[in-house]
Amino acid sequence: MYSNRQLAYAPTPYIPRSTLSATINLDEEVKLSSTSTERDLYDSLAEIYSIIITLDALEKGYLKDSISEADYTETCSRLLKQYKSNLADETVARAFGDLETFKREWDMECPRATERLRVGIPATVEQGPSHKPAQQGDSADATLVINATENFITLLDAIRIGLVEKDTLHPLLVEIIQAVNKVTDIDFESKGKIVQWLITLNQMRAAEKLDDDQAREFQFDMDSAYHGFKATLKKD
Structure with a gap:
């Protein structure tokens, strides 16, 4: 009954070819680079x-x-x-x-x-250490206060003489935020601007510089931060 039914297709037997071979050595390490x-x-x-x-x-x-x-x-x-x-x-x-x-x-x-x-x-x-500085306000350690103040002055002087390249300003700004965090944990006026400018400068290439408008804004923000920092020293 089933012997007379024709197949819908004629299956082709698989005949391995002796000429086939791998184009690469599977045991050889594949190199991503040639130079x-x-x-x-x-x-x-x-x-x-x-x-x-x-x-x-x-x-x-x-x-x-x-x-x-x-x-x-x-x-x-x-x-x-x-x-x-x-x-x-x-x-x-x-x-x-x-x-x-x-x-x-x-x-x-x-x-x-x-x-x-x-x-x-x-x-x-960026945020300062989790522990509070040992001393604050008028009783803050004089050496730490002087160091922070000098860092602010150095940065402001650099802006005034036109040193507005990223590779000049960014290290100075890092020193400022580190120095003020050693003196006080108070979130003084324009302290957040220091971090914002750190982020802005961090996105720039080393040789890039602030344009005239940015430089004026940067100087204004750093002046404000400096006065805000000094104001914390007068608080109890």
């Missing part, structure tokens, strides 16, 4: 990837109090420095693009690392 320049580029991008992952874990650890403030500050500062050093190479910077593009390409989330890289300084520097 030392390409290898250096991929090494730098891989390092940036690991820095972002590590920084995100560090931020989580700091929020959970599983790392001391001193260790957090030291490690975070080192990671931020390594991140910037890698991107100082123009070839690496071009291949990297920007942080959001890089994250999308490699399917990364890392929101805490993203925020820390945007700010460009450790949370302990």
Whole structure:
């Protein structure tokens, strides 16, 4: 009954061909780069990837109090420095693009690392240490007050003589926020502006400079912050 039914197709038997062979050696390591320049580029991008992952874990650890403030500050500062050093190479910077593009390409989330890289300084520097300074107001340690005051004056002098490059202003601004945090934890007038300008400068390339309008605004904000800081010293 079934022997007379014809098949809808004629199956073709598989006949292995002795001439087929693999085009690559499956036991051989696949190289992503063919030149030392390409290898250096991929090494730098891989390092940036690991820095972002590590920084995100560090931020989580700091929020959970599983790392001391001193260790957090030291490690975070080192990671931020390594991140910037890698991107100082123009070839690496071009291949990297920007942080959001890089994250999308490699399917990364890392929101805490993203925020820390945007700010460009450790949370302990941005917000100040969690413990209060030992002394405040008129009784504040004279050496710390003098140091903070000198940092403000140095920055304002730099602006007045036209030194408005990112690589000049950013380090001075970091020194100011660190110095004032050692003196007082009071959120004085325009203190938030210091952090805002740190973020703005952090997004700029080292050789970039503020334009005339930005420089005037920056000087005004830093003058206000300086007077706000001095006002805290007169409070009990």
